[in-house]
Amino acid sequence: MTSNDHGDALAQQVAAAADSGTPLRIRGQGSKDFLGRTPSGDVLDLSAHSGIINYEPTELVLTARAGTPLSELEAALSGSGQMMPFEPPHFGDASTIGGTIAAGLSGPRRPWAGSARDLILGVRLINGQGENMRFGGEVIKNVAGYDVSRLATGSYGTLGVILDISMKVLPLPEAEVSLRLDHGETEGFNAVEQAFRAGVPVSGAAHDGKQLRVRLSGTKLAVDAGIKHLGGEQDDDPATFWHALRDHRLPVFTDDGPALWRLSLPPMADIPDLPGQRLADWGGQQHWLRTDASPEHVFSEAARLGGHATCFHGGDRDGDVFHPLSPGLRRLHERVKTAFDPKGILNPGRLYAGI
Missing domain, CATH: 3.30.70.260 (ACT domain)
Known part of the structure; x- marks a missing residue:
């Protein structure tokens, strides 16, 4: 097992950026640059911060650096007859575990095996002041107080720079x-x-x-x-x-056309009344849609069905990419962002304008 720990050097870079008020764009191998709103800031490169730190097949736990390629993790797990249950999408050979967790991505197995957020046990991250912090651990029942490990999952790096990730793994099916x-x-x-x-x-x-x-x-x-x-x-x-x-290699993902939307809906919801090419996954709880409908129309239809929508690829990345927040949720997001990143330097605006 290899372990290239650049955590201290990265923390120093974040602290210096906080002192100068310089925005940082957190990046591993760049396979997820297309996600979220338009990235901005100086690149904070995590690609060298890689390697498996600890893997105990008998304990069903793996800990790895954020820059570790998914392919490296899958090879190690497969050798012991195990897998990452949430079946993370790759979006390219260089895709890393850090970007996967930061974006909260899960594959087709998610409704039956759990999401990325469900299977995270702990993280080490750098907050917006350059402080190196640990949350959770390497055992299933090790959460006291706020579950920051899961809060960071899907936060798109706006709360902290994820350095290390501990996750639950499972045996491959017979x-x-x-x-x-x-x-x-x-x-x-x-x-x-x-x-x-x-x-x-x-x-x-x-x-x-x-x-x-x-x-x-x-x-x-x-x-x-x-x-x-x-x-x-x-x-x-x-x-x-x-x-x-x-890995998004089916026609709805690869065909040229309008923006690609992801609609997340409750179980057994009605089929979305939206034009365009569509594929339904997760037993109908996730719909991939190529449509030229306006963002307002897509957001409204998703809300009508009890869910939410994300402009996954294409479209206006300087506008609303994620489902608009209610005023109360907006204030909550702002408070959490301020607690972790007081200067607002980490991936600013990647989720929502001003956050």
Whole structure:
């Protein structure tokens, strides 16, 4: 295991930036530069801060530096028959665990195995004053007071520079299959929900507008029973479709067109009434949509369905990318930002203007 700890040097850079009031743009390998509002500030480079610090397969815990590539972590885990349950998207060969956690990204397995935020045990980060701080730990029950580890997950670096991450890992499933079924979207996701409640080991459910795709993962006995329960045709390689969905290599992601939106909705919500090319994931709780509808229209429709929307790629990155905050939530965000980053130098405006 390697461990290149540049934490002290990075903390000194942040402290100097705080003293001078210089905004910092936190960056690993740049695979997620397209996310959020337009980045600004001097680059704080975390690419050299990499390596696995501690990995105990028997304890189901891994700790790594933020600049560690996902591919390196997956190789180490696979060698011990384990995986990151939240199935992080790669968006390129250089994608790192720090950027993944900072953006709070999870793949197709998320509704059934947990999100990135659910599986984080602890972090070490640098706040906006250049202080090196630790939160959480390397055991499951080690949270007292505010759970900063999870607060930092999905904060896009606006609260602190994530240095090290401890996370829960799980064994790889004994068996896995991918099924194709000729169900409509609503009918198909209802069938998946009923199958899951009946004990079928669902680990993925998506609909591309033509077919329902279902992945089953677990013991061979449970997977075989799930195949009998759901029916359908099996893919020759169960990983092909799901890796393409995870890493955004399907047509809805790669075709040229208008902005790509992500709508996060409650279970069993209605299908969004928006024009454009669409793919539904997470059993209908996440919709990927290419649409030329206005941001106001998309935000309004997501809110009507009880969810929220994010302009994931393209669009006006100087405007509202994330779902607008209510006045109360805005004040809460501002207070938390001020507590961690009083000078407002860390990824300023990456989430919301002025935060």
